[in-house]
Amino acid sequence: MPATIYHVAKKAGVGIATVSRVLNNSANVRSSTRERVEAAMRALDYHPNPIAQRMAFGKTLTIGVITPFFTRPAFVERLRGIEASVAESEYDLIVYNVETSEKRDAYFRSVPTGQRVDGLIIISLPPTNADVERFLKSKVSTVLVDTSHSALNRIIIDDAAGGRMATQHLIQLGHRKIAYLSDPLNDPLVSPFRFTSSLYRYQGYRQALEEAGIPFRSEYHQAAEHSRYQARLLAHKLLSLPDPPTAIFAASDTQAMGALEAAHEDSLKVPEDISIIGFDDIEIATYLHLTTIRQPLYETGLRAVELLLFCLEHPGSRPQEIVLPLELVVRETTAPPK
Amino acid sequence: MPATIYHVAKKAGVGIATVSRVLNNSANVRSSTRERVEAAMRALDYHPNPIAQRMAFGKTLTIGVITPFFTRPAFVERLRGIEASVAESEYDLIVYNVETSEKRDAYFRSVPTGQRVDGLIIISLPPTNADVERFLKSKVSTVLVDTSHSALNRIIIDDAAGGRMATQHLIQLGHRKIAYLSDPLNDPLVSPFRFTSSLYRYQGYRQALEEAGIPFRSEYHQAAEHSRYQARLLAHKLLSLPDPPTAIFAASDTQAMGALEAAHEDSLKVPEDISIIGFDDIEIATYLHLTTIRQPLYETGLRAVELLLFCLEHPGSRPQEIVLPLELVVRETTAPPK
DNA sequence: GGTTATTATGGAAGCGCTTCCATTATAACA
DNA sequence: TGTTATAATGGAAGCGCTTCCATAATAACC
Secondary structure: OOOOHHHHHHHHOOOHHHHHHHHOOOOOOOHHHHHHHHHHHHHHOOOOOHHHHHHHHOOOOEEEEEEEOOOOHHHHHHHHHHHHHHHHOOOEEEEEEEOOHHHHHHHHHHHHHOOOOOEEEEEOOOOOHHHHHHHHHOOOEEEEEOOOOOOOEEEEEOHHHHHHHHHHHHHHOOOOOEEEEEOOOOOOOOOOOOOOHHHHHHHHHHHHHHHOOOOOOHHHEEEOOOOHHHHHHHHHHHHOOOOOOOEEEEOOHHHHHHHHHHHHHOOOOOOOOOEEEEEEOOHHHHHHOOEEEEOOHHHHHHHHHHHHHHHHHOOOOOOOEEEEOOEEEOOOOOOOOO | OOOOHHHHHHHHOOOHHHHHHHHOOOOOOOHHHHHHHHHHHHHHOOOOOHHHHHHHHOOOOEEEEEEEOOOOHHHHHHHHHHHHHHHHOOOEEEEEEEOOHHHHHHHHHHHHHOOOOOEEEEEOOOOOHHHHHHHHHOOOEEEEEOOOOOOOEEEEEOHHHHHHHHHHHHHHOOOOOEEEEEOOOOOOOOOOOOOOHHHHHHHHHHHHHHHOOOOOOHHHEEEOOOOHHHHHHHHHHHHOOOOOOOEEEEOOHHHHHHHHHHHHHOOOOOOOOOEEEEEEOOHHHHHHOOEEEEOOHHHHHHHHHHHHHHHHHOOOOOOOEEEEOOEEEOOOOOOOOO
């Protein structure tokens, strides 16, 4: 049986209230008694029972994260940041992994009302208005990451600007035949998760083309389920077009990897024969010398926790939007067309 | 304010004990009153407070996982299995990510005594005897995954057998010049995490060579920090040996990927010029057509939770060892030597 | 040194549940 | 129908803490 506050109080010859005071180092404890209590704690190897503390505080001291596919590099990287930041705090972290939209809906319903978390971070999963209403009605603070809603806190990037940035880079290199390779653009049938980033990146792509006076060619936009394998197939399709593009903007580094492979298989040299740019700057991008748009994934996690902890301490504060910067990282997969 | 058991009791016109009975569906509740209580719960949108339940039960209803680098595919895949299995249960899951040996030691000390988990899963991090003693003294049940100690439950694979299996496959194809590419073999200075699998796989490799009467050549064993990049460098080194190997057994699929790249860079065809076999069968191995030794990573996670839940229900049961099967998966990166 | 302001301390209630124990309602039996 | 066995129910204690409130000890002041 672990020692309780009563054992400590008895050993130190004080009341339990005093022990509690040194635990929460509140004022008005004579330093001599504080030391006596601390000695007793050490002697008994006392650790306060977190459950009892939560019970008395009326808080769970726990933060939940709802994230899709924690196998994908970008999600895992954000999670790393979140975990690191939560570990520094007094909070525990519970991870809810979502692999189906049913699971998402179940968590969206049960987690806020379940009284098991004080705060919630949601990654990349846009809540509906009904969801948001429920979040607000429950007392849990919420921070969205990589998705947005005006009534909730959110850490985002400007995906449209990123798409524009990537496309402009290719245009500046002299490309005019630029393809966009992505996952399906927000078709709720094919994409039950309603991910939005590929759509906004697409809009940035379109905008950059328009600004440069380059007409959009629909055959240059190919989309399929998000995976390296599907991306490879799409890239093959693009490269075997009668008038193939000279550059491919992939909506994620994972998809850019598929494109790189397709190019190799078609005996095209990158970047001499075909330029390829990705998005995210996941770990492996450095290694592949992939030109990409860097978003600060790890830092996003840190910032999300920081904002959430702030909200926990200042309930009722207005929802904030934090937009993190993007950066073009030029490596070795983009060059002027021949 | 969320409704409490008192509100439900009052609304249903019963005592709180009765409400508690229907919550924990214990016997001896007349079905008519049960229905009345359930109706009241629904009307009040009542959800029992998990903290209070834990307090009363004297259990945390929480499982912890201590895992290194949850970015690496093999760890993430095991975690997925763990998360899926815990989500089915009444338990919450807390993830402790370890990126330094100090962090590991801190968690090994604090988690079992912190009264915040009932059970603990530890992935790939061998505890010292002192650690184990502390685990046993605390009341938390422990399950090791991918690491072993005779006093603790463990889900493992036979790494030596796996190493032998991989090497025998190459021998059977006719190879005699077989290299082993790994991370450092358990040198505590270079490898503060004391990972053991590469060492045992090495022993299996040595044994297979010996059984086939092939002398071991020390220049055929190259080791460096676990990464695709380092593995690529090591492979280059092997391939530029005066008498280079005709086959490389990489201690993990990640390292095998590095070897594949080195081969391509040296204009060697795989498997015609050089055979490469990996270990783990992570997701991407299928995609790369990599021959490998498959270990059931996801299932390992499921089994770990299953065993842990069993221990939680049967405290004092003797530590079990579960050895999961390995399987040679022949794809397209191994072939007879020229 | 006596009085009042201030600081230190202990007792007890309360957080929302489970469960033991005593009590009351129902069923079984003669 | 009267009696005992059994099922159903409510009250209250207790889980380990925090914190309010009252009291005791010390400091400050004239």
